[in-house]
Amino acid sequence: xxxxxxxxxxxxxxxxxxxxxxxxxxxxxxxxxxxxxxxxxxxxxxxxxxxxxxxxxxxxxxxxxxxxxxxxxxxxxxxxxxxxxxxxxxxxxxxxxxxxxxxxxxxxxx
Amino acid sequence: xxxxxxxxxxxxxxxxxxxxxxxxxxxxxxxxxxxxxxxxxxxxxxxxxxxxxxxxxxxxxxxxxxxxxxxxxxxxxxxxxxxxxxxxxxxxxxxxxxxxxxxxxxxxxxxxx
Numbered sequence: 001x002x003x004x005x006x007x008x009x010x011x012x013x014x015x016x017x018x019x020x021x022x023x024x025x026x027x028x029x030x031x032x033x034x035x036x037x038x039x040x041x042x043x044x045x046x047x048x049x050x051x052x053x054x055x056x057x058x059x060x061x062x063x064x065x066x067x068x069x070x071x072x073x074x075x076x077x078x079x080x081x082x083x084x085x086x087x088x089x090x091x092x093x094x095x096x097x098x099x100x101x102x103x104x105x106x107x108x109x110x
Numbered sequence: 111x112x113x114x115x116x117x118x119x120x121x122x123x124x125x126x127x128x129x130x131x132x133x134x135x136x137x138x139x140x141x142x143x144x145x146x147x148x149x150x151x152x153x154x155x156x157x158x159x160x161x162x163x164x165x166x167x168x169x170x171x172x173x174x175x176x177x178x179x180x181x182x183x184x185x186x187x188x189x190x191x192x193x194x195x196x197x198x199x200x201x202x203x204x205x206x207x208x209x210x211x212x213x214x215x216x217x218x219x220x221x222x223x
Binding site: 045056103106 | 145151152153154155202204209213214215216
């Protein structure tokens with residue numbers, strides 16, 4: 001079974017803080033993704049990576065950056081957290097065509 | 111980005127009833143996927159469809175890949191309380207550089223005991 005692990009289930013951060021969300025996979029998959037999920041808006045792609053040190057912007061990259069220094073780890077960085085970044089964040093890997101998700105991180109920015 | 115039209119947006123049903131939901135697109139997809147998300151959790155893959163016309167079952171769940179390749183549906187038979195959650199469809203187009211899946215916005219299912 002594919003295992004995707006997000007480092008935190010719940011986070012509360014202050015406005016202006018730099019926030020790191022970590023995602024680790026156990027199966028050497030190349031493609032990794034970060035989505036945010038908001039009620040009524042579905043899943044929106046923030047960034048994805050198709051290999052180590054490679055990244056591509058998704059649909060809503062503003063206010064975020066990513067890092068992929070090792071194949072198994074894909075980090076999402078909020079450079080200066082704002083209240084409109086309060087959301088559920090989902091990491092996923094893609095195996096051929098199927099995506100497998102982590103358990104999600106619910107981030108609240110106060 | 112591209113979106114799939116998923117309907118209905120939400121459903122309230124009695125336990126034991128059958129459920130049907132669908133996804134439509136203006137574009138062709140090579141693969142259709144159906145996911146379920148329990149409250150507070152990440153989506154879990156339920157069924158994958160790889161061929162136009164394909165009909166696949168997973169327990170009480172049945173999904174079909176539309177013959178035009180622009181739609182898919184998911185049926186749940188004899189619903190039970192643990193079927194509660196959000197069901198997402200996703201489509202994939204094969205080809206060089208096609209990394210992404212396109213997701214529907216989800217159908218929120220509530221089951222009344």
